[in-house]
Amino acid sequence: MNNLENLFLPPQNFAGLAAPYSDFKTARVVILPVPYDGTTEWHSGTREGPQAIIEASPYLELYDMELKQETYKVGIHTLPAVQPVLSRPQDMVHSVYAIAGELIKQGKFVVMLGGEHSLSLGLVEALKETYQDLSVLQLDAHADLRDEYLGTKYNNACVMRRVLEHCPITQIGIRSLSLEEQQFLNQKNMSPFYSSTIASDLAMVSQIMESLSSNVYISIDLDVFDPSIMSAIGTPEPGGMQWSEVLNIIKAVAKQKHIVGFDLMELCPAEGPSACAFLAAKLAYKLIGYALLLKH
Amino acid sequence: MNNLENLFLPPQNFAGLAAPYSDFKTARVVILPVPYDGTTEWHSGTREGPQAIIEASPYLELYDMELKQETYKVGIHTLPAVQPVLSRPQDMVHSVYAIAGELIKQGKFVVMLGGEHSLSLGLVEALKETYQDLSVLQLDAHADLRDEYLGTKYNNACVMRRVLEHCPITQIGIRSLSLEEQQFLNQKNMSPFYSSTIASDLAMVSQIMESLSSNVYISIDLDVFDPSIMSAIGTPEPGGMQWSEVLNIIKAVAKQKHIVGFDLMELCPAEGPSACAFLAAKLAYKLIGYALLLKH
Amino acid sequence: MNNLENLFLPPQNFAGLAAPYSDFKTARVVILPVPYDGTTEWHSGTREGPQAIIEASPYLELYDMELKQETYKVGIHTLPAVQPVLSRPQDMVHSVYAIAGELIKQGKFVVMLGGEHSLSLGLVEALKETYQDLSVLQLDAHADLRDEYLGTKYNNACVMRRVLEHCPITQIGIRSLSLEEQQFLNQKNMSPFYSSTIASDLAMVSQIMESLSSNVYISIDLDVFDPSIMSAIGTPEPGGMQWSEVLNIIKAVAKQKHIVGFDLMELCPAEGPSACAFLAAKLAYKLIGYALLLKH
């Protein structure tokens, strides 16, 4: 069919890329879709998140006006979706760990699209094996620091408690805490950057930078955004962050640190307009550009 | 507030019943809502099923035209929803088992509203402890006889394989089989009543009766119905059963056997119109009447 | 703009008719949209019914294959929607009565699109003033024979109790009764044609004909249809009538009686697919043809 290739749409992948930019071998970036929501409490449906983001992504402009670059030229390969494993939540985390480990070994920059936040643990564990001084920058409305929830320590409400067992975390955008989490923060002497006090001023940015090691994994629960622009999530806390605030912080990190991967989690497409999936797709594309194309 | 009681709607329970007909102590029937869909593969959302059925049920007429009785007078108590346990699917089955066992001990007729089909196992296990000769009448589009699926033997695609380890089953309405299931049926010399050949004639009814022991549990995966009247399910196979066909078979069973409980599983409200939840509510109410008020 | 008229769609009216077929003066038929649902209990939204039917109607073929006629040539004018009056339900009924009376005086054949069923009373009252021997053919899943409901005798659950104070009714398709209604039917020695026993055989048709006087008003609560083809209603009782069953009965009435008007009530577009509004539009168009073009 080679002679008729131009009569077809590009294959369904992130950003709608044709070869060679979507080939696994040459791609610098690998998109890892994980349609799993096994420990979600209220509205289920984050399993539909990865596909919604990928479906929205071909309608992005591939040229980044801000960076003045065509980001996709770094090569972006989209893997098939990871198979849900329903035996125990930790078994699913292990699948992510195993796949991510292999990708990192092959030198790929992994971008995970969730799916629920508990999966971030698998990718952090895999990165930790390569990056000894890894730290995690968590953008999230919730601290996710419970020790156990609904019968399991691998619930998405516990994910950062588990991550903390591997590396330090910096929390941004938090605006909802349980008493247990507040007490844990007090006890650990941890202090999130709360949503109500965020302004992307230099002081806060420099505090954030100080809190991070040189290799940084960014884990974004999309509910960090204000529900006005991100209602397609499970627990949409009012008073969240704006588009430019999130971009500015990550851009600063990209300039000063080495971003080693990131995830966009918890998109639940049925709960909001399709604008939310488009925002997530654009965020992923912007972050790839920031992480790989910004001059330090 | 007793003097103003008539200014309020009845509490949100099955059929919208006020006391004394909804009191636990005197109720003959207990509605057990289990909002769990942890092993569902495609569209999630059967966790919303129990509440949708309960919300629709107050708009039923409480008088049954066919039975010429007010069925609710047997007493129908609606329990709070069972807490999801997300550690392992079998842990959730165990919750149902524990609760059902207690209810049966107290002499209640249990009606479970799902939630996913895997939960039926818990109720069957509990009933089996009281009824030695229990048999299960399964109305379903799918055989649910896989041995393992998506990493667990407690997937809803495996539930009747697990039930068979406890008691015999009679399958009605089947219209989709995997090769593995076909081979299992052949090997076990089992022969479902396939949807394509169902007519509620006397021959088939008598075959169904012969296949059942005297104490019968009825497990209804709502996808046994034709998608024309039941599209609010996960995997809606065309060519299913009609409203009157299902009622006629169950009525015949009620007349000749002792129905010891039943479940209505797999309603996924978001996938179809609210008529589906209403149908499920009416089916539950009809079945309570058939099971408890029909003269043998 | 006359010279550019063909660049525009026809105005939004029933069947999308251009002049002269949509002119009030020459039209034999007048469509009366009444977007009112003030006494609806469960799902509100029948106020959206009339517009949904009118919006679907331009996609009807204007040629009736069965009658081999272009029904619209009798002239069909669509009035603006009637203004809701929210003071008391009976005030809204009175609006319908006043408008219908004027239309009947001008010799129009009135087709009311609801809106809730309580409105039928207004049109029946108006017709009764012209047709002494009026009888009402009610197609409905519910008897609507309660004496009072939610604080008012003009609730849609009471409409046929009120209509009975003006003229006899024949009920078809009933499949849900309250105890109060059953007792009222017994006391009045009334016997509906229940949905479960309907077959459009000659015996039933002749019984229906015997029960009707020569001038017949047809009042259709769309829930008379099976929910498989009409889920866009408030209380969708399973086991309803099929498309051909309803058409056959009305065709028989049209051949033997004088149909003096009809209504299609209770479409609640948000509760089902848009196929329901299309069905209602086609039903209205078919009935206009039956009532006005069928040879006796």
Next chain:
Amino acid sequence: MNNLENLFLPPQNFAGLAAPYSDFKTARVVILPVPYDGTTEWHSGTREGPQAIIEASPYLELYDMELKQETYKVGIHTLPAVQPVLSRPQDMVHSVYAIAGELIKQGKFVVMLGGEHSLSLGLVEALKETYQDLSVLQLDAHADLRDEYLGTKYNNACVMRRVLEHCPITQIGIRSLSLEEQQFLNQKNMSPFYSSTIASDLAMVSQIMESLSSNVYISIDLDVFDPSIMSAIGTPEPGGMQWSEVLNIIKAVAKQKHIVGFDLMELCPAEGPSACAFLAAKLAYKLIGYALLLKH
């Protein structure tokens, strides 16, 4: 079932509270759900508001980060929904009045969840009998000062005209007026705090405080919020208030005045994402905390 209690979810009430915090007797706060929308003009469906808020509320964190308190410990009881009365709008207002009067007599802090705004009148009338110097703080996009609308003086477009017959009102967030309302404001020399000029600066706050008596009832039509965060309403006027602006004003009132009750009205869940119901639930919980736990 006491021994198995922990296998169940808490009952469906505001904030998902178990006993003793949800017991009527000891509860300081009573949630009064009123699912009535009988005078709504455009999109109906605010009758679904109270349940949507209550269903969202169990996903709130019960710990208030700002107040550093577990607000629910004051005791919050959720009443069953008030029965709609459809005879006349004023009859429904009277139901609210009767119930609220009884609650106030028993010393309860009443939080009404609507339902349409006309219902606020009933609660104001009941409070006025206890608090002679009552004033009403109205947060709303619309003045609701028409004298009559769609045939009734008890339309939700008239509610503050009726309230004014009982006590003074302070209006905040107004951004849409009819000519009649403008003329009435001019004539009464009233001057709302318009949405376009709101900034929660000290000057405005002190003007608001001056305008209020010591006992304040807060009536919130949720359309006071900007449609970006509150689209689930009937008439969503652009240019509304932000989450923090509303909280800041109410917090100031709570510090300086005695809040004697409040309502959250006009949530119409079908018109926007479920984030809107969550916002309303969080607002109710925050306001209970402000009203009852903030030190003066």
Next chain:
Amino acid sequence: MNNLENLFLPPQNFAGLAAPYSDFKTARVVILPVPYDGTTEWHSGTREGPQAIIEASPYLELYDMELKQETYKVGIHTLPAVQPVLSRPQDMVHSVYAIAGELIKQGKFVVMLGGEHSLSLGLVEALKETYQDLSVLQLDAHADLRDEYLGTKYNNACVMRRVLEHCPITQIGIRSLSLEEQQFLNQKNMSPFYSSTIASDLAMVSQIMESLSSNVYISIDLDVFDPSIMSAIGTPEPGGMQWSEVLNIIKAVAKQKHIVGFDLMELCPAEGPSACAFLAAKLAYKLIGYALLLKH
């Protein structure tokens, strides 16, 4: 990633097939998705049809109970979607023609998933070049025999008028005609098998067989089905065909004729429940089995 292959879901293709059954080279069947709806009049959205069918298809059982075969073993390759060409409708038809021609040359059995019905012309034109005696079996609610519509002769309302210029057609399930179409049928002495008279009896089946040449292309506008099971279409005419009726007719054709390809057109997912996409996917899979695995 080969060693981790089993941790991933199969690629998104028809029936969710892994290699080798989905490889182009060895596949007997090629699925051609054409997401184009450029001449659709009322509800747009059939462009979403092909993807909805493909997304539903992995939830089919791959084993066909009736044929007792695993149909997918013939090899089924899914092409990327055809690029919409928006210059003129006929340019899009030409794209289909060009692609189909190439596929037929390579010996593939083409299954087109629409998209709007006008596209069938392209595939018929391509097949005609190989099969001189081609005839077309059209299952459709509408005749699609207008000469021009909305300014173009390539509107989907005209497609069979255009097909007739290439080969004879047999029409089944028609239940809506324009006057122009009725006159054209009269003039051409054509007589569709109308929906109202279909019964899959031997007489009709043999008439259908007589009307067909030995090489048959089947073109299915999904609106041929009754709206009860297929509401996800643009113009859902009541009184349509049932699932078993359609299967029986096609099975008979498969046994007696040589089916050279088929299409499933006009699925408009947003207009109905997802059961409709599943039905279309199952129909495609059944037809592949009938066409390629049934013994003559």
Next chain:
Amino acid sequence: MNNLENLFLPPQNFAGLAAPYSDFKTARVVILPVPYDGTTEWHSGTREGPQAIIEASPYLELYDMELKQETYKVGIHTLPAVQPVLSRPQDMVHSVYAIAGELIKQGKFVVMLGGEHSLSLGLVEALKETYQDLSVLQLDAHADLRDEYLGTKYNNACVMRRVLEHCPITQIGIRSLSLEEQQFLNQKNMSPFYSSTIASDLAMVSQIMESLSSNVYISIDLDVFDPSIMSAIGTPEPGGMQWSEVLNIIKAVAKQKHIVGFDLMELCPAEGPSACAFLAAKLAYKLIGYALLLKH
């Protein structure tokens, strides 16, 4: 029916106006609804835009608080919707051109409601014949400056490239560019007012004024707004303009220039809450006021 006129709602037109304010002859403003989306790539459905805006508009307050005027008194006539022409995109543009030309000749102020952005070309061409020095103020997230897209130069992604062939354009709110468009801007030495740098300060406003000739046509692609308040569009780019920013710029233009018409394009109602259609309706009404009632 004249004596009963007050029992009806006003006809369905923009702002729900009764005669004489809605009469064509005396109306200063003509609303031109064009339900066409033939070149839309991703989500279709802007064809539903004009009706959604018109349906929302009767719920506007007719009194403009800011202008202290009843804007409708200038007379606003709503035309029927323009008939889609599906032969070629340019044929549809020509329909708009022909109609607009006639309206302009009759002295009307034309407000076009889309429908897709490509239609703006027709209205610009018509205006250009009357206003030699016409310039176009484009508010848009996208530059729409591609030369050809999906096979046609009349795609909505190309509309401003075509408009530029007639008159100069000033672009505001742009936040997404293709490489081709960036290069075109560079080559033409054009510099949009990018969304990220907009602040309605005097400097920018005066630059905008300088860039415009005295007769200005305003073309608004509703995606210029931030998705938080306008998600009902095809490609919702985050980081857009706020309600007050857009109003302020247009108000400044209205004061200093002669606005000769405007359009509101690309509303795609199914993609967002109905608040979006209401915003568009209010914007249209505000702009009519600004254009015709503001003192220079």
